[in-house]
Structures are given as structure tokens and as C-alpha cells.
Amino acid sequence: MTPAETLTLAAYFFVLIVLAIYGWHRYYLVYLYMSNRDKEPKQGPPLDPLPVVTIQLPLYNEMYVADRLIAAVCAIDYPRELFEIQVLDDSTDETRSIADLAVRRFAAQGIDIKYIHREDRTGYKAGALEAGLKVARGEFVGIFDADFIPTSDFLTRLIPHFREPKVGMVQARWGHINQDYSLLTKIQAILLDGHFILEHGGRNRGGRFFNFNGTAGVWRRTAIDEAGGWQHDTLTEDLDLSYRAQLAGWQFVFVPGLIAPAEVPVEMNAFKSQQHRWAKGSIQTCRKLLPRILKSDLPFGVKAEAFFHLTANFNYILMCLLSILMFPSMVIRYNMGWYEMILIDVPLFFAATFSFCNFYMVCQRELHKDWVARLKYVPFLMSVGIGLSVNNTRAVFEALFNKQSEFNRTPKYHIEGDSDEWVGKKYRQSVAVQPLVELALGLYFTWTVFYALANGIYATVPFLVLFQVGFLYTGLLSIVQQYASSAVGLGSQKLEVRS
Numbered sequence: 418m419t420p421a422e423t424l425t426l427a428a429y430f431f432v433l434i435v436l437a438i439y440g441w442h443r444y445y446l447v448y449l450y451m452s453n454r455d456k457e458p459k460q461g462p463p464l465d466p467l468p469v470v471t472i473q474l475p476l477y478n479e480m481y482v483a484d485r486l487i488a489a490v491c492a493i494d495y496p497r498e499l500f501e502i503q504v505l506d507d508s509t510d511e512t513r514s515i516a517d518l519a520v521r522r523f524a525a526q527g528i529d530i531k532y533i534h535r536e537d538r539t540g541y542k543a544g545a546l547e548a549g550l551k552v553a554r555g556e557f558v559g560i561f562d563a564d565f566i567p568t569s570d571f572l573t574r575l576i577p578h579f580r581e582p583k584v585g586m587v588q589a590r591w592g593h594i595n596q597d598y599s600l601l602t603k604i605q606a607i608l609l610d611g612h613f614i615l616e617h618g619g620r621n622r623g624g625r626f627f628n629f630n631g632t633a634g635v636w637r638r639t640a641i642d643e644a645g646g647w648q649h650d651t652l653t654e655d656l657d658l659s660y661r662a663q664l665a666g667w668q669f670v671f672v673p674g675l676i677a678p679a680e681v682p683v684e685m686n687a688f689k690s691q692q693h694r695w696a697k698g699s700i701q702t703c704r705k706l707l708p709r710i711l712k713s714d715l716p717f718g719v720k721a722e723a724f725f726h727l728t729a730n731f732n733y734i735l736m737c738l739l740s741i742l743m744f745p746s747m748v749i750r751y752n753m754g755w756y757e758m759i760l761i762d763v764p765l766f767f768a769a770t771f772s773f774c775n776f777y778m779v780c781q782r783e784l785h786k787d788w789v790a791r792l793k794y795v796p797f798l799m800s801v802g803i804g805l806s807v808n809n810t811r812a813v814f815e816a817l818f819n820k821q822s823e824f825n826r827t828p829k830y831h832i833e834g835d836s837d838e839w840v841g842k843k844y845r846q847s848v849a850v851q852p853l854v855e856l857a858l859g860l861y862f863t864w865t866v867f868y869a870l871a872n873g874i875y876a877t878v879p880f881l882v883l884f885q886v887g888f889l890y891t892g893l894l895s896i897v898q899q900y901a902s903s904a905v906g907l908g909s910q911k912l913e914v915r916s
Contacts, residue, residue, distance in 0.1 A: 436736070443775070492569050505549045506534050543654035581668070591609055623718075631655035696808075697822070707724065853892070
């Protein structure tokens with residue numbers, strides 16, 4: 418082999434090995450979850466006396482869902498004299514009047530609800546929460562994003578978990594009111610289920626750190642204060658505060674049986690924007706807190722899990738490298754004796770991919786009686802994860818090079834059923850160069866699939882198709898949905914991008 422060929426193969430197998438290690442970590446999360454079933458938190462009796470609770474509703478340009486959120490929170494079953502609601506509205510559009518009218522309507526019914534508007538969005542969501550906390554009267558503080566519809570028993574089922582004085586935060590599981598709207602929403606619902614059931618469930622049961630998800634949870638106010646309060650030097654203020662609080666000795670509880678329904682994004686560009694923010698913020702938090710975690714006197718298992726959790730998004734860089742290296746490495750090893758080399762890379766691919774399949778299979782089996790029927794979505798989950806690698810690699814590099822950006826909230830359109838429409842509504846995300854890069858990679862893998870078929874390299878074809886479909890799907894759907902309004906006459910017809 419030439420030096421260039423040797424370097425190419427070395428880089429290729431290095432990337433595969435690292436991805437395989439993170440793939441095996443998924444088995445470990447499943448192990449933590451399954452081996453600690455007896456440690457699932459149990460709800461005790463109500464606290465006596467009941468504490469004062471403040472619910473904070475941070476809003477920014479949420480005209481379609483603001484009223485629905487406020488109405489749902491006002492319907493929460495809790496003694497009115499112990500219940501305060503803060504609508505923290507940083508909006509610059511019609512949301513201001515919608516939220517203000519809703520607050521006035523429910524205040525007239527005797528509910529302690531306040532409308533707080535900031536002209537200066539310093540700190541974005543974290544800044545709004547911080548500002549509200551300064552005037553909040555609650556001993557405990559709940560938070561809901563605009564797309565959530567909490568059930569009336571939310572507080573009565575969560576507050577009893579604070580009986581232990583070192584419990585600083587209790588997190589409910591997200592539900593998905595529009596998961597059957599399209600293939601994209603179904604994929605997101607399964608991905609989120611895996612995150613909550615096995616990641617949160619495994620970490621919490623196994624005594625590892627896990628994070629507040631920014632919404633659908635309740636904090637002990639003392640825990641927020643002792644951890645340093647809401648800080649806005651990362652885009653994931655929830656992840657940042659979570660690790661700081663647990664480093665300070667506070668315990669977290671995940672309650673999988675309490676579901677807080679919410680919308681998932683129906684638009685690919687909104688989904689990408691959300692994933693970009695989460696990926697960038699997690700790497701910012703990694704840079705900020707991982708050295709402190711590793712230097713602490715925490716048990717090795719806690720440190721190791723925190724390392725895998727906070728560094729996971731670096732894998733997107735490796736996925737992009739793998740995408741570029743896959744074709745030349747396939748050509749090189751085919752010319753030098755492909756059948757010997759496949760004994761190495763196919764097992765590595767399986768280590769990374771089958772662990773993914775097993776992870777979501779276990780998750781769906783835990784949640785649904787028809788879990789076998791749901792396994793048909795697993796290949797699409799893998800493809801979409803691959804297709805997001807360009808989007809999230811950009812986020813990782815922005816975090817590494819300290820590129821500052823706004824907190825771009827995910828647009829919500831009040832989509833609850835098949836008849837609901839989003840085309841033609843405000844807050845649409847714009848398409849830039851990125852979808853063209855994804856399309857180019859999709860065409861690149863289309864050629865690679867043809868090459869593998871033409872040369873009888875059949876064992877790699879399923880893996881190549883995952884990459885091909887992932888990049889074509891994310892790239893094409895971004896472009897199609899961006900220009901959907903003009904194509905269908907400002908939303909007069911249903912956008913036919915469903916599966």
C-alpha cells in the first residue's frame with residue numbers, strides 16, 4: 418500500500434473503533450436499567466405541610482401555543498394559596514397580547530398568575546428564569562416550555578418525591594401528542610423515549626448523574642441557589658445546572674410513570690435547529706464542567722458515565738469523517754484483498770449498529786405491547802441519526818471554537834392531529850447551504866452503493882444504504898419543507914412529505 422492508502426485505512430479503522438466503543442456504551446446503559454429495576458423511585462404520601470410551588474413558563478414568540486400552555490398549567494390540581502404561576506414572556510410579536518390576555522383571564526378567576534415581560538433578552542431562557550426566580554415565592558419551582566400540556570396531577574405526583582431533603586430535582590417523562598403525524602415525528606418520539614426510559618432510567622437507577630431536560634420538572638429552589646443559579650454561558654442551561662447541582666451533592670429523581678405531553682417538531686429544519694442547540698450546548702457544558710467532574714472525588718462509575726454523556730456529540734465529527742473515508746477505504750481494501758479486511762470492519766460496524774438496535778428494541782418493549790411492529794422504524798432512526806451528522810458537527814465545532822450564537826427556540830405550531838396544519842405559519846426555519854451538503858453526501862453514497870453492488874461487496878451494502886437514505890432524507894426534506902408554502906398555496910393543502 419502507498420502511504421496515503423495506509424493513512425486512509427488507519428483513520429477509517431480508528432473512527433470505527435471509537436464509534437464501536439460508544440456503541441457498546443449503549444449496552445451498558447441497558448444493563449444499568451435492567452439490573453436496577455428494584456430501584457425505581459416510589460411515590461410516597463403527600464408532604465405535610467404542602468409547600469408553596471411556583472411554575473415558570475418561559476416564552477419567546479409562541480403565539481400558536483401560549484394560550485394552550487397557560488390554560489393547562491392553570492388547571493393543575495394544587496391548593497390555590499400555595500400555587501404561583503409566572504409567565505416569563507420575552508416575545509416581540511403577537512404572543513405578548515395573547516399571553517397577557519390569558520393571564521388576565523385566569524387572574525380574574527382567583528389564580529395567582531403574573532405576566533413578566535423583559536425588553537432585554539439577556540441570557541435568553543436562562544436569563545428569563547433567573548429574573549423570575551428573584552420575585553418568585555415558591556419553595557419549589559416547576560418549569561414548562563411552550564409546547565407542553567401538563568396533566569392536572571403533575572404536582573401531586575411529583576412533589577412527594579421531595580420528602581428526602583437532599584432531592585434537588587424531579588423530572589417527568591415527555592409524552593408526544595403528535596407522534597403519529599409523520600415519519601419524522603414518529604422517529605423523534607422513539608428517540609426521545611430511548612433518552613428518557615433507558616438513559617435517564619438507567620443512570621438514575623444506577624446512581625449516576627442525569628440531567629433536567631429544561632421542562633416538565635420541578636426544582637427545589639435551594640438546590641438552584643446552592644449550585645450557582647441559572648447561568649447562560651452555554652445553550653443548555655438545564656444540563657449545566659444539573660451537573661453543578663449534582664456535583665454539590667444534590668440528588669435527582671426520574672419518574673417515568675408521569676408523562677408530560679408535548680409537541681415534537683413537525684418540520685425538518687426546526688428539528689435540526691433543536692438538535693444543533695442541544696449538541697452545541699452539551700459540548701459547551703462538557704468544556705465547562707468535565708474537567709471539574711474528572712478531578713472530583715466522585716466514584717469512578719459516576720465519572721465514567723458523565724464522560725460518555727458529555728462527550729457523546731463528538732461522535733458526529735467521527736460520523737462525518739467516516740462518511741468521507743468509507744468509499745476510498747472500500748476501494749483500497751477491495752484491491753488488496755477485501756475478504757480479509759472485512760473480517761475486521763464488519764464486526765466493528767455491527768458493534769456500533771446492533772447496540773443501537775438493541776437499545777431501542779428494549780425501550781419500545783418497555784413501553785408498548787406492539788413493540789415488535791415498531792421495530793420497523795429502527796433503520797430510519799439510524800439513518801436520521803447519520804443524516805444529522807453534518808448539522809451537529811457544525812454545532813460541535815461552534816462550541817469548540819467558542820462561536821457565540823443566540824438561543825434559537827424550536828418553533829411550535831399547535832400540531833396535535835392529522836388535520837392540523839403548519840405550512841404557511843410563522844417562525845419557519847430558513848434553509849442555508851447545509852442541505853446541499855447533505856444532498857451531495859447522499860449522492861456520494863448512492864454512487865458508493867452502485868460500486869459495492871457492481872463489485873460484489875454485498876456485506877457493506879446495508880450499511881451504505883443507511884448513510885445514503887439518511888443524508889438524502891434530511892437534505893431533501895429540509896429543502897422541500899422550506900418552500901412548501903409557495904408550492905401548495907400558503908398551506909391550502911396538506912404537505913405530502915409523510916411516510
